[in-house]
Amino acid sequence: MSLPSLRLTASLAALGAATAVLSAPATSARADEGMWTFDNFPIATVNEKYGTNIDQAWLDRVRNAAVRLQGCSASLVSNEGLVLTNHHCVVSCVQDLSTAQNDYVKNGWMPATREEEKKCPGQTAEILTDIVDVTDRVTGAGAGLEGAAFVQARAAEIDKIQKETCGDDQKLTCQVISFYRGGQYKLYKFRKYDDVRLVFAPEFQAAFFGGDPDNFNFPRYALDAGFLRIYEDGKPVATPNHLTWNANAPKEGDVTFVAGNPGSTQRLLTVAQLETLRDQQLPISLIQTSELRGRLLEYSTTGDEAKRVSVDPIFGLENGFKVNYGQQGALTDPAFMATKRREEQELRQRVAADPALAQRIGDPWADLERASSAQRDLYLPYRQLESAAGQRSSLYSYAKAIVRASKERAKPVAERRAGYSDADIASLGRRLATETPISNDLEKIYLDFWLSKTREYLTVDNANVKALLGKESPEQIAERLVDGTRLADPAFRAKALAMTPEQLAASGDPLIQFVLANDDAAQAVRTQWESAVSGPTSRAGEKIAQARFAVYGTNLYPDATFSLRLSYGQVKGWTYRGVTVEPFTQIGGLYERNTGAEPFNAAEDWLAAEGKVNKSTVYDFVSTNDIIGGNSGSPVINAKGEVIGAAFDGNIHSLGGSFGYDPELNRTVTVSTAAITEALRNVYNQPRLLRELGVRR
Amino acid sequence: MSLPSLRLTASLAALGAATAVLSAPATSARADEGMWTFDNFPIATVNEKYGTNIDQAWLDRVRNAAVRLQGCSASLVSNEGLVLTNHHCVVSCVQDLSTAQNDYVKNGWMPATREEEKKCPGQTAEILTDIVDVTDRVTGAGAGLEGAAFVQARAAEIDKIQKETCGDDQKLTCQVISFYRGGQYKLYKFRKYDDVRLVFAPEFQAAFFGGDPDNFNFPRYALDAGFLRIYEDGKPVATPNHLTWNANAPKEGDVTFVAGNPGSTQRLLTVAQLETLRDQQLPISLIQTSELRGRLLEYSTTGDEAKRVSVDPIFGLENGFKVNYGQQGALTDPAFMATKRREEQELRQRVAADPALAQRIGDPWADLERASSAQRDLYLPYRQLESAAGQRSSLYSYAKAIVRASKERAKPVAERRAGYSDADIASLGRRLATETPISNDLEKIYLDFWLSKTREYLTVDNANVKALLGKESPEQIAERLVDGTRLADPAFRAKALAMTPEQLAASGDPLIQFVLANDDAAQAVRTQWESAVSGPTSRAGEKIAQARFAVYGTNLYPDATFSLRLSYGQVKGWTYRGVTVEPFTQIGGLYERNTGAEPFNAAEDWLAAEGKVNKSTVYDFVSTNDIIGGNSGSPVINAKGEVIGAAFDGNIHSLGGSFGYDPELNRTVTVSTAAITEALRNVYNQPRLLRELGVRR
Known part of the structure; x- marks a missing residue:
């Protein structure tokens, strides 16, 4: 534990x-x-x-x-x-x-x-020793570039700044941190122990x-x-x-x-974004956490070992539940939301009163309402099939990490998804090598719960749900995958991480095969989400941040x-x-x-x-x-x-x-x-x- | 089952x-x-x-x-x-x-x-044979009266109408039904089998x-x-x-x-009322139902008997959950709420355009906003200590019914709370006499769950929570009350129903004593709720109903x-x-x-x-x-x-x-x-x- x-x-x-x-x-x-x-x-x-x-x-x-x-x-x-x-x-x-x-x-x-x-x-233990403004270097690096080239040039400059100052010194940490959503970049230098x-x-x-x-x-x-x-x-x-x-x-x-x-x-979320959180993400999170909490609490009463292995997950769930509950409390407090509305109104008026700024900013609030609308449609599939897929199951997370790494490694570095550089995959290998206790009972509860909620929220007739479940019930799948997988063994995880997708498909490991079989669909949902929701949200958020920065200056905290x-x-x-x-x-x-x-x-x-x-x-x-x-x-x-x-x-x-x-x-x-x-x-x-x-x- | x-x-x-x-x-x-x-x-x-x-x-x-x-x-x-x-x-x-x-x-x-x-x-089986408009008789009976006298005069007239037509004929049902919130009263006469x-x-x-x-x-x-x-x-x-x-x-x-x-x-709820439902009652209901669902689902896996006794409660919970989930879906649908806002706006404009009507109606929307504000403060104690107290526990419901009936019976008929006439208490006696299977396991889960949620939502420092729990944990109380009570026995229930509050206090039955000890506090919360929330809500609702009736006539459905x-x-x-x-x-x-x-x-x-x-x-x-x-x-x-x-x-x-x-x-x-x-x-x-x-x- x-x-x-x-x-x-x-x-x-x-x-x-x-x-x-x-x-x-x-x-x-x-x-x-x-x-x-x-x-x-x-x-x-x-x-x-x-x-x-x-x-x-x-x-x-x-x-x-x-x-x-x-x-x-x-x-x-x-x-x-x-x-x-x-x-x-x-x-x-x-x-x-x-x-x-x-x-x-x-x-x-x-x-x-x-x-x-x-x-x-x-x-x-890290102790901050210096703060250096590197905004000009970072923003300058991306000047004149667009899209992926822009992102890569900035990332390279950040990497360069960090290496210049800290080199490979294990006693130092150098971290370029973005404040005010890219309004400022600062190098934070730490003495590290x-x-x-x-x-x-x-x-x-x-x-x-x-x-x-x-x-x-x-x-x-x-x-x-x-x-x-x-x-x-x-x-x-x-x-x-x-x-x-x-x-x-x-x-x-x-x-x-x-x-x-x-x-x-x-704190920069717009009223529309806060309402979407209040009406959609937080309720689903609260509801699902509550049901799983009930399952674990009841499971924990079935014996000493059950109690022992579930103490930690229950604390985690209850803490997470209360965080969301408190957040929801703020978002359903009329006074809190009235303040948010007033602040947004003030900023929009200040932007509107400054034609040059208005021209530069456009109407990110309208962009965010559009993204919120797309989010209402896409959130449940994105959550159930991708962002919270297999949630809390360690075995599932191993399988997913291995499958994704295997697929990305097959691509040229420049075409890989973020988080799959060779260094990232090496770091993943170190994490997978760590011996971690696994409770098969809990793993089954997690997978059964995830699959049954996915069926409940997306309905039986959803094509992805049909593909996930086939002719099995959530309980049957959870049982089969957990009992059959070898992913609890760090040595097998290391072996699997080195496999190609074809080798994984032929590995005979039911959990790896299950994840692999549904991975294209999950990635498609992610891509859809990124292009219709998170991408536009991020771009609009940057514009609002620029507006606030222009209107209120740095007499503010990030x-x-x-x-x-x-x-x-x-x-x-x-x-x-x-x-x-x-x-x-x-x-x-x-x-x-x-x-x-x-x-x-x-x-x-x-x-x-x-x-x-x-x-x-x-x-x-x-x-x-x-x-x-x-x-x-x-x-x-x-x-x-x-x-x-x-x-x-x-x-x-x-x-x-x-x-x-x-x-x-x-x-x-x-x-x-x-x-x-x-x-x-x-x-x-x-x-x-x-x-x-x-x-x- | x-x-x-x-x-x-x-x-x-x-x-x-x-x-x-x-x-x-x-x-x-x-x-x-x-x-x-x-x-x-x-x-x-x-x-x-x-x-x-x-x-x-x-x-x-x-x-x-x-x-x-x-x-x-x-x-x-x-x-x-x-x-x-x-x-x-x-x-x-x-x-x-x-x-x-x-x-x-x-x-x-x-x-x-x-x-x-x-x-x-x-x-x-009842088949409707006649509909007679009795609006004038019912409303006339209350003319010139106020408060309790008004309520009683109307109730007596309704009773009289029903008896006049159906007498004691067991083959007939006569029911005076209020439509359009008292805009109409109709006698529905049924042939009954x-x-x-x-x-x-x-x-x-x-x-x-x-x-x-x-x-x-x-x-x-x-x-x-x-x-x-x-x-x-x-x-x-x-x-x-x-x-x-x-x-x-x-x-x-x-x-x-x-x-x-x-x-x-x-369908007459105002936007403020719908928002209160969306932000408070439905979320709490969804969250609590989900946790209990999780507990029961997990409990049901512990054995054949556990599965057998929990099938019915789980279906009930899941059905209730989905009803609330669907309701919440409507209330968080921007288009649905926009329609509600538009309709409310239209009615308010029509009222405002008719000075006589506006004078008669006043501003029930403002009254409801005030009641909603009181509701935000009072809902959790009202729910946990009174309206959902001991929820789903049959034994608790017996104890509460017996305690309340005993207290009310000691009062003159005219001063009793609604639902405690001698006929009501006789009917309660018949219900309590019915043999119903009780699962002690489930009863314990219900009481433990209720008490632990009451502690969670009202916090440990709430005086009523302190009184409920004393130095025991929810689990300990649930165990003690369920194991100790004799209320599973219909004969004991009949005996208890005949007792005075003093006799109940001396009965030695731990569940009856527990309910009795906390009943004054629960009734105080109810009284507070009725005077600050449900009373004003009902009065304002009647005024809005009158407004709709005046504006749209009966070219509408109730x-x-x-x-x-x-x-x-x-x-x-x-x-x-x-x-x-x-x-x-x-x-x-x-x-x-x-x-x-x-x-x-x-x-x-x-x-x-x-x-x-x-x-x-x-x-x-x-x-x-x-x-x-x-x-x-x-x-x-x-x-x-x-x-x-x-x-x-x-x-x-x-x-x-x-x-x-x-x-x-x-x-x-x-x-x-x-x-x-x-x-x-x-x-x-x-x-x-x-x-x-x-x-x-």
Whole structure:
């Protein structure tokens, strides 16, 4: 079992909308809105609003202490490479280090000495060191070119810029990132560490107390914190630029900054696009996720092994469900949509008032309405036959990757689909070689579910459905393919990846043959989708982005791109439907909420410590910071630049942050350094860590 | 196991909207829209459009042959009381007559002689004989009164009218029905028969071939037909006024009439109300139904008994899901909503142009927007704590009914909530006395599901959720209540129904105590809902109905009320998203569609008959008739008044018919008399029935 990266990890690219330029019109500039880049932070606005003294040196200090992990965010908190992040960002490492005898997920990972800190497989830590504007080079490279030549010239220039700066140095990452949908290109240069070790993780039940019912809600009573340490050459890295640990909780109204890597937002979507999401993609996703959730929940009750293998997928499903549910909540909120309409109206009027701009932009809104109309027709076949085909089945995903790679490899490099360069295929080979546990029961549930939903949504009379099912039922096909395939074996996967399509067809592997037989149809649906929906949508989106850029300039923040951002805000509760939610919880609340029954059973160490622990210590708190998935583990920082917590969640309204920031409702949820300190002191007895954090015992 | 009445049976009252006046503006009068009463059928319009010669005598003949069953529709088709309806309207009777040795659901019910026809428990047949306008009496009774006195005076007058005409005669039903939301009251007088016997039912797999995937779709290959016979004094009733059986299928474009009892439509809902349904009620319903569907589907795979007990609930869930899905499809269709907006705009303009009317009506649209806003806040608690509390759990419904009856009985009659008169409580006693099989597994799934969703949607911190759950988990509560309650025993239910609230509290029955402990809170939520949502909605709806009545007169049809209606249309396919669906299927298609795997396994008798049966016979067909749930079993009639089929389904678009008729897409699905005849002749060898139907062998 590998436990999932839940909540605010970067996994929101799900809805297929391209990462977009993002910016808010000036009218909402007073709200604590924005995931600002470090080279365009609204220093004056913040200092004026919050009476702070932010300056470039402050920003540089924070930037130097901010760490990007795989899918998460983090920060340096000691001189010796100690990194604070969320428990849910390290739990898969905890799982990897566990054995049948020692279940560190359940019991926590708390080595007594530094020598016992163990490496987290696959984890990396990247610290942003430089930002260089390369807009002219990138845009210049494509000048005068069209179509594929244009795309290739730009890609080549980006590749060249990255190689020029970082070469093959494994200690560096160079990444050219597009902001404002191509309005700007910046080279982000990182110092990279790939020896990242696990220092401390509390018990799962302390970190994720409240489980799904409390996920994306508040009040919370979760110690969703963990510590890593970055090593180089077998030794902890010296990190003098770390954040100072402040074990005092903030007060209501205190200013808070969050430095981290929000994964993806789509705040530029037009009203027509948001309505299509609301009416079509999100409902289908919510409905299908719900049915599969029901199937897995019921399956998990059939035995211990069933429960064990389904814990992780169920968490993933429930987290994904809630993300979509929260997004839908925003899109069905009349006030939220009214704001969107007003903003769109304002931009369109500003464009119309500038003839040169109007001429350059055309009418992308009309283009998007046309694309939305095509999308209504094509979405279900595209989803069921291509984008979500075999969804969640590992075996199916292997087969599909192998079939596609085999077909693309047969083509000249220049004619291949994106993602199938020789390097891409080599990288795929490495992924396929990884040993991953497979549950045949779950694989059958996934395939049966996918096929039966495909039949349900496209109907039996659809030619592609007929081809998929033939004379078999979904259950029969799932059974036959899973029982018959050899794709659970990494050695066979490696062998298959080297085969030609003809060899695959003759391989005798029923799952490969099944995917191969339906692949032309699936690719045809993809091509149709790209030409009628995603292509036009992307082109129109670029034009709207250019319009916003022209109208509002860079006094705006770009959409999230899993690159380092800083948001500002304050500690503040909220009121919704007549219910006011206070901004803080205290440790004592954990004991009141404890029922002894999952997921409201307090962890054993906490129960044992009830007499010792200071119950009035602030546990978790909420603030108005604008964050999104990918921000998990981000340091929450006070005006002095000290770390006062680790952001680990948002409230349910924060999920609307995919499309827009609502200052009344959108809240970040943070586990306080006060609570972490109290836990290290009186629950887990970790003097070694307290000393390193500079905390008096 | 009692199999469900699926598809077009009357079960659409689900969404809680009151049965409403219904009418379409004159602009859409050319479409085949309308569920017309027999005393206001647009004879001239139809004769003009279709070249028919409908007259009052034609209408009377059809009315005299139309039969209302429990939740379904039907027609007389022989001199000797033979009744044609759907298989799915008789399947619960087939189930009741089955034994462990003889599974007539699986094998069909085909007695060789009339003497072997068996009574269907609980089934009744009602034939409408008179319609009398009693509007003046009903409205006059309430004149000058207000509030409860007004309601009571009208109810008393209605009761008096019914008793005056039918007395206590068990052979008559008298029902005063409100049309156009109180614009008209009519006394419907029926001849009633309560000895209804099962004559013929095909195998389940012939009737419901294609199962859920084909439900509400077309092409269909389903023999969803069955025959009953009405008896009196132990003998078949002479029924000279029957419809003539025409075994020839219609042709494309032929006019078709459907006479039956559409259950409920809400075509008067305003755009704001439709948006609230689209954004709130339908999504929650779809999501929750999907998760429960997943749980039941997975549960059903755990063993034979699990499969047996869950077949019926799964069919019910899947049918309900698809109804809601189809409704949502209409509400998210831009063209459908544009029509709704246009119609609303037109009515509002006509009202505004008539100062006296505007003065009388006020601004009910603004009232409804206010009610919609309150509804957004109150819907989830109202749903989870009251309207859907314990949903689908029989035991919970017993406990709730007993607790409420006990509390209401303690009040003076005049102060009781609606539905708790002494007669109502006596009727409840009869229902509670009925022996019904209970699956403890399913009961636990239902209660666990309800409680866990209540926690999820209202959050753990909601005071009512805290009171419901205490320190237990949903699973623990479900287990404790189901294992501990005695409510599965009808004798205990009878005893409990006689108890005072104090006695119930002391009864020691954990489920009764659980419901009792939370009942005040649930009733408080109901009261809040009624005063802020359903009350104002109903009052505003009446005003809009009055406006429509004033503007368009009675040249309109009222909303469906499970009373006899006639719709007209023609045999016609449709085109959606580029796919054209032909109006007919032929019997041969069944064999092509047969896969041998459920639910696409053709019934054994059909497989055996493949060499004999005429494959070119029309099996099922679609027409533009405007029908809805409750119309199941309705005779489909040609211009000459002959029966040519039994309506049994609609296409997915017909489900939008709850809110409006879309002439492009809304279709009725009918099993042809041609197919029934062919089946009786060459599949089931039923010369006795063929003779009675007047068909040459």
